[in-house]
Amino acid sequence: MSDPHTGDRLDALLDAALPEAAPSAGFDARFAERLAALQADEAARVDAWLDQDQPLPGAGFDARFQARLGEEAGGRVLPFRRRLVAGGLIALAAAAALFLALRRPPLLDAPPPPAVAAAPTDDDLDMLAHLDLLESYDEVEVLDALEDPATFELIAQLHRVEAEEVVP
């Protein structure tokens, strides 16, 4: 292997001896067909595995649901945690409004501030994140848990702020 041209000569020999290395007609179609078969096989195997686990409602499921539905239909009482969150929000909205009112400069001839809702502070976000409120926005929206439009708007705003922070 001391001859530096040995490799080149071997390559040339192989190039001459071997057929042109290109896919034959129908190669792509055959591959696509085999790939589809492989995917179908995998899907079937996973389906078979999943079929091994067929959970059903346990004893008492219907009775428990009827009890919960009865509470629901008989006068909706918000759970304690949700009441706590709603109360905290209302207090937060009131505090934010008071803070803004106190911070306004006492210049009578100054132009009115633009009508933009105050951005929540880091403390507000921390507090709400602690209450899991930001994750529950969709739930609050669906459930109509809050009847005060101003509070609802505040939650929506905080939800947007959090989303913008996560995905800049």
Add this chain to the structure above:
Amino acid sequence: MDDEDAALMCRTRDGDAAAFAELFARWRVPMVRFAVRYTGDQARGEELAQDVFLKIYRARHRYEPREAFRAYIFKVATNHCLNAVTRAEHRHGRIALDDLATPPAAPRTDPVELLDAASLQARVRVAVAALPERQRAALLLQKEDGLGYQEIADALETSVSAVKSMLNRARGALLAALEPDRPLAAAGGGE
């Protein structure tokens, strides 16, 4: 209207309690199955399945049959399970696979067969529960009620191509977990 469930939901919206009872009867098994498989926990899954029905009941006044009812109810179920599991993980850290639920009761009487079946079910449940949240949701949505790619994409608020990718990854992860010794054999059309 072709969608009988949507018609029942419309009647529920209009105050027909019997219609909601019928909806519950029709969808209780698919909802429990989805939620239990999703959470890997029978009791937790049942609780979440009940939550889904209560959510739908609470939102009945605003119901409009814009989509198939099954797409609607699985969308609510998916969002609820995703939110609930995410919240639980935030509070308690990622659920350890060893902590996952007891296997469900199987309608068998032979103790050996019962043990094997329960073990198999538990393995499947653990493997499914170990999938990333959205992959798991996509897989179960397709499996549970044969939802199409577009319906799954709507439920997960993503694109059809992302759903296909999630399903491929989920299947690959399940196969790797449940058939670790399976050789990489060609399937179909082999030479």
